[in-house]
Amino acid sequence: MKLKVKEEQCSGCNVCRVVCTLQNFGAVQPSQALLRIKGRFPEPGTYQIAYCNQCGDCADACPEDAIKEKNGEYNIDYDLCTQCLLCVDSCPLEVMVVTEAGYPAKCTGCGKCVKLCPRQAVLADRDARGS
Amino acid sequence: MLYGYAGKILKIDLSSGKHSIENTPQKLAEEYLGGRGFVARLLYDMIEPGIDPLGPKNVVVIATGPLSGHLLPGSGKTHFGALSPATGGYGDSNLGGHFGPNLKYAGYDCLILTGAADRLSTLVIDNDKIEIFAEDKLQGRGAIEAEKDLKDRLGEEFQILTIGPAGENRVVYACISHDFGRQAGRTGVAAVLGSKNIKAIAVRGSGNIPVFNPKAAQKKGEEMYKVCFSKPGFKTWTPYGTASITGWANEVGAFPTRNFQTSYADFHHKINGQAIIDRLLVTDKGCFGCPTPCGKYGYTKTAVGSAYVEGPEYESIATLGGSCCLEEIEEVAYANYVCDQLGLDTISAGVVVSFAMECFEKGVLSAEDAGREISFGSLEDVVYLLEKIAAREGIGAILADGVKTAAAAFEGGSEKYAIHVKGLEWSGYECRNAPGMMLSYMTADVGAHHNRSWALGYDVSQSDADVSELIEAGAGGPMEISSPDGKVDHVISMQHSRPLYDTLGICRLQTMEIGFETIHYEEVFELIAGRKITWQEMLFISERIWQLTRQFNVKHIEGFGRSWDYPPERFMEEPVASGPNKGRFIERKILDNMLDEYYEKRGWDENGVPKPETLAYFRLV
Numbered sequence: 242m243k244l245k246v247k248e249e250q251c252s253g254c255n256v257c258r259v260v261c262t263l264q265n266f267g268a269v270q271p272s273q274a275l276l277r278i279k280g281r282f283p284e285p286g287t288y289q290i291a292y293c294n295q296c297g298d299c300a301d302a303c304p305e306d307a308i309k310e311k312n313g314e315y316n317i318d319y320d321l322c323t324q325c326l327l328c329v330d331s332c333p334l335e336v337m338v339v340t341e342a343g344y345p346a347k348c349t350g351c352g353k354c355v356k357l358c359p360r361q362a363v364l365a366d367r368d369a370r371g372s
Numbered sequence: 373m374l375y376g377y378a379g380k381i382l383k384i385d386l387s388s389g390k391h392s393i394e395n396t397p398q399k400l401a402e403e404y405l406g407g408r409g410f411v412a413r414l415l416y417d418m419i420e421p422g423i424d425p426l427g428p429k430n431v432v433v434i435a436t437g438p439l440s441g442h443l444l445p446g447s448g449k450t451h452f453g454a455l456s457p458a459t460g461g462y463g464d465s466n467l468g469g470h471f472g473p474n475l476k477y478a479g480y481d482c483l484i485l486t487g488a489a490d491r492l493s494t495l496v497i498d499n500d501k502i503e504i505f506a507e508d509k510l511q512g513r514g515a516i517e518a519e520k521d522l523k524d525r526l527g528e529e530f531q532i533l534t535i536g537p538a539g540e541n542r543v544v545y546a547c548i549s550h551d552f553g554r555q556a557g558r559t560g561v562a563a564v565l566g567s568k569n570i571k572a573i574a575v576r577g578s579g580n581i582p583v584f585n586p587k588a589a590q591k592k593g594e595e596m597y598k599v600c601f602s603k604p605g606f607k608t609w610t611p612y613g614t615a616s617i618t619g620w621a622n623e624v625g626a627f628p629t630r631n632f633q634t635s636y637a638d639f640h641h642k643i644n645g646q647a648i649i650d651r652l653l654v655t656d657k658g659c660f661g662c663p664t665p666c667g668k669y670g671y672t673k674t675a676v677g678s679a680y681v682e683g684p685e686y687e688s689i690a691t692l693g694g695s696c697c698l699e700e701i702e703e704v705a706y707a708n709y710v711c712d713q714l715g716l717d718t719i720s721a722g723v724v725v726s727f728a729m730e731c732f733e734k735g736v737l738s739a740e741d742a743g744r745e746i747s748f749g750s751l752e753d754v755v756y757l758l759e760k761i762a763a764r765e766g767i768g769a770i771l772a773d774g775v776k777t778a779a780a781a782f783e784g785g786s787e788k789y790a791i792h793v794k795g796l797e798w799s800g801y802e803c804r805n806a807p808g809m810m811l812s813y814m815t816a817d818v819g820a821h822h823n824r825s826w827a828l829g830y831d832v833s834q835s836d837a838d839v840s841e842l843i844e845a846g847a848g849g850p851m852e853i854s855s856p857d858g859k860v861d862h863v864i865s866m867q868h869s870r871p872l873y874d875t876l877g878i879c880r881l882q883t884m885e886i887g888f889e890t891i892h893y894e895e896v897f898e899l900i901a902g903r904k905i906t907w908q909e910m911l912f913i914s915e916r917i918w919q920l921t922r923q924f925n926v927k928h929i930e931g932f933g934r935s936w937d938y939p940p941e942r943f944m945e946e947p948v949a950s951g952p953n954k955g956r957f958i959e960r961k962i963l964d965n966m967l968d969e970y971y972e973k974r975g976w977d978e979n980g981v982p983k984p985e986t987l988a989y990f991r992l993v
Contacts, residue, residue, distance in 0.1 A: 249655070251655075252655070252656045252657055252658035252662070252665040252667070253657060253658055254658035254659065254660060254661060254662045254663070254665065255470070255660055255661065256443070256597065256661055256663070259442075259443045259661065260443055260590065260593070260594065262580075263443055263586060263589075263590040263593075264590065267586045267587070268580040268583075268586065269441060269442055269443065269580050269581045269583055269586075270477065270578075270579065270580035270581075271473075271477070272477065272529070272577070272578040272579075273580075279528055280551075280552075280657075282520075282551075282552035282553075282669075282680075283516050283520060283552050283680045284680045285654070285680075286654040286655050286657075286669045286670075286671070286680055287654075287655060288655070353594075356594070357594060357597050359597065359600070359601065359658075359662075359663035359664070360656070
């Protein structure tokens with residue numbers, strides 16, 4: 242599932258980030274979430290959501306060709322990954338993380354954030370290929 | 373392994389700057405759960421009788437609950453407590469936002485502050501790195517400004533608590549501010565932080581919280597959100613938040629107006645939830661994990677000034693709008709903003725300002741006393757008084773100690789206009805036709821605060837309807853006289869159920885406002901913590917905490933007892949001036965009967981002191 246956002250709907254509750262880490266890492270640990278929310282307060286009173294838009298920069302940066310595109314989504318093949326983390330450094334939106342074991346992690350398009358967002362601020366991009 | 377908890381308690385002696393970390397005791401977790409339970413037990417054990425609440429021997433406890441920071445609705449709550457400088461007894465307060473979850477991600481269930489720093493300081497908890505640094509540049513700065521400054525310096529991922537000038541100057545109803553608009557407002561814990569020279573506390577938490585069965589807890593958490601989404605109140609209540617009750621409070625004659633001279637404001641439709649949406653709203657702003665954000669962040673423009681501000685919440689509408697008679701939502705919001713920057717609890721500050729206005733109206737205070745003429749309905753006068761209070765200048769030096777102390781200083785019959793219980797100003801519900809709500813205020817451990825038992829809905833409807841249902845039903849015609857029968861049991865029950873949310877570290881609004889069922893918390897607790905405890909068993913723990921906070925007051929307030937449990941004379945002798953309850957009040961003998969019944973059911977003696985066998989039953993001795 243490719244994501245899109247409506248930032249004006251976001252209330253900054255971070256439910257998306259908690260469910261993201263439970264789904265992907267089995268942990269309650271929002272600092273490892275694969276999307277980020279920044280509140281811009283006291284003014285102008287808005288939220289910015291940084292999320293993986295499947296741009297593919299991580300795949301371009303990978304020297305092992307371990308990040309592959311399928312139906313518009315990029316996923317890491319951990320059998321090929323050498324933990325060089327060049328992909329993490331290359332992410333223009335800074336929404337990749339390094340796991341406790343030292344591997345890179347990126348949005349897998351699981352869609353849990355979409356299902357649980359109380360505000361419909363994180364959405365499935367139905368127009369995108371493979372969604 | 374203490375599943376669900378971070379597992380550690382961080383204790384900092386501000387006098388020496390040294391800290392220690394200990395395991396969260398399993399016995400404490402089992403007998404007191406967390407949050408309010410930890411605050412009450414630790415304060416009871418650590419604070420010696422006879423100390424100055426604003427001296428270095430007071431202790432501040434900041435505690436999360438076992439459900440704080442997890443995947444479930446409203447899991448962003450944090451509890452704060454200290455010996456209250458407002459009442460001299462048990463003091464606590466609670467806020468949402470994101471601080472508590474991040475304290476747990478940093479590894480701590482609870483933070484204990486003792487001693488006092490030698491100069492104004494910021495405490496930074498960056499996971500396992502603890503640092504205290506001097507904060508001269510933030511001296512006198514507004515609470516919101518200080519938070520912005522620290523966010524810019526430390527980084528977006530830090531969650532920050534600040535106090536404003538009111539806390540620095542030890543105004544006894546100073547509040548702790550967080551997340552640009554969330555406050556732990558009541559009982560003056562911020563004044564205690566000010567007395568300890570702590571301007572701010574910042575936390576960054578990068579770790580995780582151990583969960584007994586992560587997969588099942590995730591599934592249950594997801595289900596809980598979906599249940600919230602399915603409630604009718606999710607769509608009808610959320611857009612307006614707590615302000616949605618403004619109209620209903622007026623329809624039933626419970627809206628404090630003109631310093632509680634009456635209980636109905638004919639301008640209420642100009643300061644309600646719809647007015648916020650139409651005239652202020654920029655964005656809804658939710659606390660951590662919240663599906664129903666009551667935070668309404670907006671922009672207000674008035675002749676006195678303009679500002680971005682979160683709120684006003686219902687309580688601020690009631691005290692600054694109703695009690696001070698600010699008739700436009702922009703004015704209420706601006707007064708709210710001034711309180712937020714100065715670091716003043718909008719509830720107490722609104723009631724203190726309206727008290728001063730009535731004292732002036734009745735001739736107790738002269739223009740010379742007040743520094744100028746002051747009158748109800750003037751935003752300029754409200755802002756003038758708030759600034760004087762925060763700076764402890766002129767009349768503000770007296771008002772900064774609250775209405776009880778100020779009335780003793782002003783004399784001239786002004787105690788009639790001092791609306792408080794135990795020295796804590798009355799919050800946003802007038803109850804001269806609501807004996808259950810009146811008893812709730814009378815017997816709340818911290819003083820006149822509504823959140824321990826909100827029995828008003830029961831007084832009006834004789835049912836357990838949630839707030840969105842009450843609003844939907846409306847007053848249903850002229851108000852009948854509310855009977856005291858059966859109210860004591862209801863109040864006691866609510867005094868266990870509502871504080872339980874503060875104990876678990878979650879928000880009660882999903883249950884109270886949109887009817888979310890408590891069985892879900894019981895189920896998710898077992899999956900997170902790995903042990904079964906029923907809601908009924910949790911209520912027993914909440915009752916234990918209630919007994920403990922009462923005993924705390926007995927221990928710390930000289931002569932504490934029945935005489936501390938009465939409302940102001942106004943509510944027992946003076947008829948409501950106008951509105952649906954015009955002419956009504958509750959005679960003292962009715963309240964006496966209710967207190968007798970309440971004490972008996974609580975296991976307290978006729979003076980309201982817990983009997984030895986009661987303390988033994990709850991394992992408090």
